[in-house]
Amino acid sequence: xxxxxxKSHIRRTAACFLCxxxxxxxxxxxxHATQETRQALEDAKNQHEQSQNELxxxxxxxxxxxxxxxxxxxxxxxxxxxxxxxxxSLEEIERQIDDKEGQIVLTREELDExxxxxxxxxxxxxxxVQFIYERQNFLMTEILFESGSFANFLNQNRYIEQLxxxxxxxxxxxxxNGRRIEEKKEELERDMQLLExxxxxxxxxxxxxxxxxxxxxGSIRGYEGEITAAEExxxxxxxxxxxxxxxxxxxxxxxxxEIRLSELARQSAWRDISDVHFAEGDxxxxxxxxxxxxxxxxxxxxxxxxxxxxxxxxxxxxPDTVVGVIYQPHQFSPVACGKLALAxxxxxxxxxxxxxxxxxxxxxxxxxxxxxxxxxxxxLTGINIGGHVFY
Numbered sequence: 001x002x003x004x005x006x007k008s009h010i011r012r013t014a015a016c017f018l019c020x021x022x023x024x025x026x027x028x029x030x031x032h033a034t035q036e037t038r039q040a041l042e043d044a045k046n047q048h049e050q051s052q053n054e055l056x057x058x059x060x061x062x063x064x065x066x067x068x069x070x071x072x073x074x075x076x077x078x079x080x081x082x083x084x085x086x087x088x089s090l091e092e093i094e095r096q097i098d099d100k101e102g103q104i105v106l107t108r109e110e111l112d113e114x115x116x117x118x119x120x121x122x123x124x125x126x127x128x129v130q131f132i133y134e135r136q137n138f139l140m141t142e143i144l145f146e147s148g149s150f151a152n153f154l155n156q157n158r159y160i161e162q163l164x165x166x167x168x169x170x171x172x173x174x175x176x177n178g179r180r181i182e183e184k185k186e187e188l189e190r191d192m193q194l195l196e197x198x199x200x201x202x203x204x205x206x207x208x209x210x211x212x213x214x215x216x217x218g219s220i221r222g223y224e225g226e227i228t229a230a231e232e233x234x235x236x237x238x239x240x241x242x243x244x245x246x247x248x249x250x251x252x253x254x255x256x257x258e259i260r261l262s263e264l265a266r267q268s269a270w271r272d273i274s275d276v277h278f279a280e281g282d283x284x285x286x287x288x289x290x291x292x293x294x295x296x297x298x299x300x301x302x303x304x305x306x307x308x309x310x311x312x313x314x315x316x317x318x319p320d321t322v323v324g325v326i327y328q329p330h331q332f333s334p335v336a337c338g339k340l341a342l343a344x345x346x347x348x349x350x351x352x353x354x355x356x357x358x359x360x361x362x363x364x365x366x367x368x369x370x371x372x373x374x375x376x377x378x379x380l381t382g383i384n385i386g387g388h389v390f391y
Contacts (some may be wrong), residue, residue: 038377041251048244055237062230069223076216083209086202093199100192107185114178122171271314273363282322286310287349287357289326292334293373294386299352301386304367306360308390311371318371 286306294305312318312325319325326332326340334340343349349357367373367383370390374380382391 037251037255038374038380041248041255042377044244044248044251048241048248051237051241051244055234055241058230058234058237062227062234065223065227065230069220069227072216072220072223076213076220079209079213079216083206083213086206086209090199090202090206093195093202097192097195097199100188100195104185104188104192107181107188111178111181111185114174114181117174117177122174269316270369271316271320273310273314276310276313276320278361279321279323283354283357283361284347284349285326285344286322286361287353288343288347289332289334289340290356291349291353292339292343293332294388295348295350295353297386297388299356300366301388302353302356303359303364304370304383304385304388304390305373306356307365307367308371308373310360310363311365311367311369315369315371 286309289309290302290305294302297305309322309325313320313322319328327335330336332340334343367385367390370383373382373388373390375387376384376389380389380391382389384390
């Protein structure tokens with residue numbers, strides 16, 4: 001016969017359950033209830049898939065960074081080759097400039113010597129011409145008397161003419177030699193100017209290429225840093241994947257055990273409802289767990305939750321009392337997170353929750369021998385009532 005407890009009885013019962021809850025040190029809300037196992041497994045698989053996608057993206061990123069770094073390494077190799085060539089070219093230019101400077105010094109010395117010879121020849125010739133011009137009459141008379149004959153006179157006169165012609169030729173030769181040396185000097189100076197301009201250009205090119213080498217090297221160092229960071233991230237993701245795989249295996253084992261227990265419960269000996277002894281407060285406890293699990297569900301869903309609790313009491317696989325079933329570790333999430341304790345303290349169960357508890361305690365079930373329920377997920381079959389599937 002169902003009964004409605006008095007207020008003092010409710011307070012005592014609530015206090016009793018609160019003490020049990022606090023004694024168990026349940027200070028957080030892990031989702032360990034059987035009805036949450038499939039969801040936890042599905043969430044773990046989704047997270048594992050997401051981690052695999054993250055790892056794939058990270059590996060793609062690493063491949064991209066490696067490709068970019070390798071491309072820059074190729075560019076750096078080309079730049080270093082180019083820099084070496086420019087540096088060698090500069091060394092050759094410096095050698096040529098040194099050679100040109102040496103040639104210019106020698107040419108200037110040759111030019112100075114040619115000018116000195118030219119000036120000396122001109123001075124000597126000038127003196128001889130001046131001497132002949134100033135003493136022309138006396139010299140001719142002296143030659144005439146000293147010649148002894150007209151033939152000797154002519155020979156002496158021809159000698160003077162040849163000497164004058166020689167002086168002119170020598171002067172002209174010295175002038176021409178000086179001109180050639182001057183042209184050579186000017187040519188060397190032009191070459192020197194071109195070499196200096198080329199050296200200036202190559203020096204600028206060397207600076208440009210050296211700058212590109214430094215910039216490219218910096219970019220490579222940057223990519224190597226990104227690659228290192230990406231590889232560390234990939235290692236962390238791989239470690240997470242390994243842990244997730246272990247978690248999935250554990251959840252799969254847990255779910256398999258729950259399914260085994262569910263099948264075992266169906267196949268085990270079941271007590272008749274008349275053999276179940278309900279303790280004082282069981283109705284109050286059952287109504288409030290129904291409220292916590294299906295308070296917003298239709299009445300049929302509330303009855304079904306109550307039926308699952310009573311089915312476990314009747315089954316030989318689970319505890320044989322309402323208190324034992326509801327407070328069995330890791331079964332009902334409202335127990336773990338404290339929601340049931342609050343409901344018991346304030347008697348939040350509605351009239352429909354109490355009616356559902358009465359029907360379940362009378363032996364009525366609208367879910368057969370189901371001993372589990374949860375929110376529907378793909379692949380899970382059972383009896384769907386409201387927002388739950390019972391199995």
